[in-house]
Structures are given as structure tokens and as C-alpha cells.
Amino acid sequence: MLLHIGIDDTDSAAHGMCTTYIGALLIKRLAKVGEVEEAKLVRLNPNIKYKTRGNAAVALAVRTKKVEEAKRIAKRAVEEFAVFDDANTNPGIVFYEGKPPKEFNEFYHRALHSVVEIDEAERLLKAYGAEYVKYKLGRGIVGALAAIGAELTQATYEYIAYRTRQRWGTPRNLDVDSVLKMDALTFPLTFNNFDYRERRMLIAPHTPCPVLFGIRGVSAQVVEEAAKMVLPGEEIALSVIYKTNQGTDAHLQEVSRVAEVEPFSSVILTGEVASVPRVIPGGHVFFQLRDAYGEEITCAAYEPTKQFRNVVRALIPGDRVKVYGGVDESKTINLEKLEVLKLKRERLANPRCERCGKRMESAGRDQGYRCRRCKTKAKEKVKEKLERSIEERLYSVPPIAMRHLSKPLVFCL
Ligand SMILES: [Zn+2]
Structure with a gap:
């Protein structure tokens, strides 16, 4: 049985955490009951106000015979790591067994382009008999369902390395030269590693979340190879490669x-x-x-x-x-x-006087143009080239x- 697990809205801008971390941890924990065949990091509508930082949801597809145990593991991970103290964090989990219907994909597109309410997700989930869990307001079921429904026909990949727990919230220490070298060797197969004009490394966030660094690129192999070139300066506790809709303009x-x-x-x-x-x-x-x-x-x-x-x-x-x-x-x-x-x-402008070079003035309605000083005349406006x-x-x-x-x-x- 292929079980789809969608998770969203577990993180907090103020207190850190990251839904992608819970996803990565879950992949590791689900190894006990099956094999995760697909891991998606799905970005949703970037224009909505109550979004957490990047408005990202995660969906995993796990091949398992122990469906109920897999669900228990997922719930436990969310309950252990979601930031329940933040009023704006309203986690949700969605489970779906088998191939998701096309309505889930349509829902993904709505969640990408417009504002979708919790009720709409709930109606669709009930119509298909999907199991879901709402924590607090449970707004996360919107992203969780959308992530399961996302058919990433155009996709990129992101490798994400996570820090050991005791390092969360402390400054990150990545070797800048190794990042520059990685960028030089892999761009444009990897992208947005560095902003050279602003002299900013973009692979590491500046938030208290568990992410050490993330490398975006065109294939799983490319991001995996690129990640090996980065010297982290601290232990990598966990890593993952997500298939994602990042860098695809899917929202436009x-x-x-x-x-x-x-x-x-x-x-x-x-x-x-x-x-x-x-x-x-x-x-x-x-x-x-x-x-x-x-x-x-x-x-x-x-x-x-x-x-x-x-x-x-x-x-x-x-x-x-x-x-x-x-x-x-x-x-x-x-x-x-x-x-x-x-x-x-080019633009139309009053002609210039041949003698003094000054711009002529209108000589009155239908009277053409003239230079006030030299009294030279011209009939029409002239085309001027614009630099x-x-x-x-x-x-x-x-x-x-x-x-x-x-x-x-x-x-x-
Ligand atoms: Zn003149």
C-alpha cells in the first residue's frame, strides 16, 4: 500500500522549527515500517498573510504494509516538534491511501494561486474518505492536502542539512570559500547559492530553525554532489533531498x-x-x-x-x-x-532653432514653431531619438x- 502523508503549518517565525525538518525526521522514522518513495517540499501561495515564512508544506509517499503504524509515527513526530505555543501555528496532517484523485491536484493549484479556506480542504477530504488531523485551528490541512495533490510536472530539488538539537538558535558557521567553490563548480545546475552583489550567502537561513543549509538544483544527484563540497563547521544531524516546485514559476x-x-x-x-x-x-x-x-x-x-x-x-x-x-x-x-x-x-519634440540651437516655441494654434530670439520658423514637430x-x-x-x-x-x- 502506498500511503501519502501531508504535513503543514508546524513552524513558527519567532520560535524556529521547520516543517521540512519534521518531514526529514519522519523519513528516517518510517524506515521501520516501509520505504519512502517520494518526498515533496511544496511551496504554496506566497501572497497570503497568515503564511509562515516560506509557506512550505511537505508530503511523503511511503510504501508500507503497516499503514496504521505509519500514521501513528507521523502524528507522534508532529506532536513532538510542532510549535504549538505560537498562536499562528496551526498544524495539520492528511493521510491518503492509493493514488490521489485529480481533485487533489486541482486543490493544489487553488492553494498556489488563491486563498483557500480550511472548510474547503475538509469538504474534499471527507468526500474522499481521507483521514486527517487538525491541531488547534488545523489550518495546516490546507497545505498538507495541497502537497499530497501536487503533481510536480516541473520540479527542482533541494538538499537540506539539519543541525544537532543543541545548536538550534546559535550562529551558523559555514566555510564561505567552500560555498563559493561549490557555486562556481555547479551553477547553473544549482542556483541561488550566493548573491554576489549583496555579498550574501543564501544557502543558510538566519532564523533559529534547525536548517544548517539548503542547496537548490535541477536534479537530486546535482544537489547531493554539491552538498558534499560544502564544509559545514559543525555536525550534520540529518539530511534530506526533496523534490519541489521551487524555482519553477508555478505560482504565476x-x-x-x-x-x-x-x-x-x-x-x-x-x-x-x-x-x-x-x-x-x-x-x-x-x-x-x-x-x-x-x-x-x-x-x-x-x-x-x-x-x-x-x-x-x-x-x-x-x-x-x-x-x-x-x-x-x-x-x-x-x-x-x-x-x-x-x-x-523616439519621441516628438518641438524643433530646435538652426541658428542658436534653442528649442522653438509654439507660434500659436496651427502656426508652427518659432525661435523667440532669432525669429526662425518651422512647421512641424520633429522626431528625436531617445537614449x-x-x-x-x-x-x-x-x-x-x-x-x-x-x-x-x-x-x-
Ligand atoms: Zn534661435
């Missing part, structure tokens, strides 16, 4: 017009820049995008997106662009990527600001 859905953009979704939308980008205190940059129907929406590049903001600031009204990003409550698109499709290269500092290509926020689900630029070209 193309929409054809502004009217279709829903709050909390993640969209791809094509349009024309309709305003001069404005920078507000704090360094956030905003501009208006207009679709083919004349409807406008605000696009934002926030301060953490660093040098990506320079690209956004260089846009001018009339540029054709494709924007990629998460939508907030007020329907502002928080840019993750920006594809410049067609740059505006542009950006190119017609795809731009992305830097690795340091990239969402787990975002596909790195190197895979998009």
Missing part, C-alpha cells in the same frame, strides 16, 4: 487584462508603461501599467529588490513590457520579473530578493 498565471487580476494571486500581464516611474521615501519604485483595454494597474519594485529598481526607474511611458509578480490586497503587482518587450526609442539605458530583455529581482517559487533568470533564457 498569465492574465490577458487588468480586470482579471485578483488580489493574492500571482500574474503575468502585458501592457504599456503609462506613467513616469516614481520613487517614494524608502526607495520603493512605482509605475502604472495600461492594458489593451485602457485599464491601469500599479506595479511596484520595493526596496529589497535592490538594483532591479534601476531597471524599473529607467522605464518611460510608451514602453511595452510584460510584468511578473504577486498581487497584494490593493491590487498592486509586486514585481518579481520584468520583460522589456519594446522600448520607446535608453535598458535593453529589450527579461530582468529579474536579484537572488537575495527572489521568492522560493521564482524561476531563476538562467532557466528563462
Whole structure:
């Protein structure tokens, strides 16, 4: 019998823990009753407010004859490690025997693109007679069910190393040179190891959670080999390789017009820049995008997106662009990527005076243009070439600001 076990919402931003750790521990403990054939780390809608850090859920598929014992082991692991003290931590476990129905996969897509309530998960679980456990509010059953339903047709892999328990909450000590070397040898088969411009190592978190480091890449073999190159400076207590939807842009859905953009979704939308980008205190940059129907929406590049903001600031009204990003409550698109499709290269301007070089003024309605000083005249406006500092290509926020689900630029070209 193939038993699917989904787990979510066991962690706490303040107190640490990590659902991926419980999953890794469970793989080890389930070895007593069977063999884990698949381990998925599934990222869900990154735009919802009550999410824990990365909004990640875990699903394991275990081949076992001892189904009830496997379930007991899973419940015990969650009860032992979930952060029940945190009001925002509401764990859930889902069990499903056999091949998950397509409705579970559809549920995964809803949990990725919109806001799904606990009731909806519960109705679906009851309809299929699936066993589930809710702790406190039990919001975790949403992610747990979605993780079981996730068919990762496009996937990447993550190797995660965990620390010994007594080290949790203490500073991590990874050999930076070994990480740089690993990156040099394995990029782009591994990705987001380092942000060179910000001089930040990205494989180690800065939270009190049990993770020592994680390496993301295109295959299980690649991440396993890459992990061997990292010198950890402390004991690795446990490790795991998850198949995941990270780095796949699975959250983004193309929409054809502004009217279709829903709050909390993640969209791809094509349009024309309709305003001069404005920078507000704090360094956030905003501009208006207009679709083919004349409807406008605000696009934002926030301060953490660093040098990506320079690209956004260089846009001018009339540029054709494709924007990629998460939508907030007020329907502002928080840019993750920006594809410049067609740059505006020229503009119409008043002609310049041949004698003094100054720009002419209008000589009155339908009267053409004239130089106030030299009295020279011209009939029409002239086309002027615009010097542009950006190119017609795809731009992305830097690795340091990239969402787990975002596909790195190197895979998009
Ligand atoms: Zn003149």
C-alpha cells in the first residue's frame, strides 16, 4: 500500500522549527515500517498573510504494509516538534491511501494561486474518505492536502542539512570559500547559492530553525554532489533531498487584462508603461501599467529588490513590457520579473532653432514653431531619438530578493 502523508503549518517565525525538518525526521522514522518513495517540499501561495515564512508544506509517499503504524509515527513526530505555543501555528496532517484523485491536484493549484479556506480542504477530504488531523485551528490541512495533490510536472530539488538539537538558535558557521567553490563548480545546475552583489550567502537561513543549509538544483544527484563540497563547521544531524516546485514559476498565471487580476494571486500581464516611474521615501519604485483595454494597474519594485529598481526607474511611458509578480490586497503587482518587450526609442519634440540651437516655441494654434530670439520658423514637430539605458530583455529581482517559487533568470533564457 502506498500511503501519502501531508504535513503543514508546524513552524513558527519567532520560535524556529521547520516543517521540512519534521518531514526529514519522519523519513528516517518510517524506515521501520516501509520505504519512502517520494518526498515533496511544496511551496504554496506566497501572497497570503497568515503564511509562515516560506509557506512550505511537505508530503511523503511511503510504501508500507503497516499503514496504521505509519500514521501513528507521523502524528507522534508532529506532536513532538510542532510549535504549538505560537498562536499562528496551526498544524495539520492528511493521510491518503492509493493514488490521489485529480481533485487533489486541482486543490493544489487553488492553494498556489488563491486563498483557500480550511472548510474547503475538509469538504474534499471527507468526500474522499481521507483521514486527517487538525491541531488547534488545523489550518495546516490546507497545505498538507495541497502537497499530497501536487503533481510536480516541473520540479527542482533541494538538499537540506539539519543541525544537532543543541545548536538550534546559535550562529551558523559555514566555510564561505567552500560555498563559493561549490557555486562556481555547479551553477547553473544549482542556483541561488550566493548573491554576489549583496555579498550574501543564501544557502543558510538566519532564523533559529534547525536548517544548517539548503542547496537548490535541477536534479537530486546535482544537489547531493554539491552538498558534499560544502564544509559545514559543525555536525550534520540529518539530511534530506526533496523534490519541489521551487524555482519553477508555478505560482504565476498569465492574465490577458487588468480586470482579471485578483488580489493574492500571482500574474503575468502585458501592457504599456503609462506613467513616469516614481520613487517614494524608502526607495520603493512605482509605475502604472495600461492594458489593451485602457485599464491601469500599479506595479511596484520595493526596496529589497535592490538594483532591479534601476531597471524599473529607467522605464518611460510608451514602453511595452510584460510584468511578473504577486498581487497584494490593493491590487498592486509586486514585481518579481520584468520583460522589456519594446522600448520607446523616439519621441516628438518641438524643433530646435538652426541658428542658436534653442528649442522653438509654439507660434500659436496651427502656426508652427518659432525661435523667440532669432525669429526662425518651422512647421512641424520633429522626431528625436531617445537614449535608453535598458535593453529589450527579461530582468529579474536579484537572488537575495527572489521568492522560493521564482524561476531563476538562467532557466528563462
Ligand atoms: Zn534661435
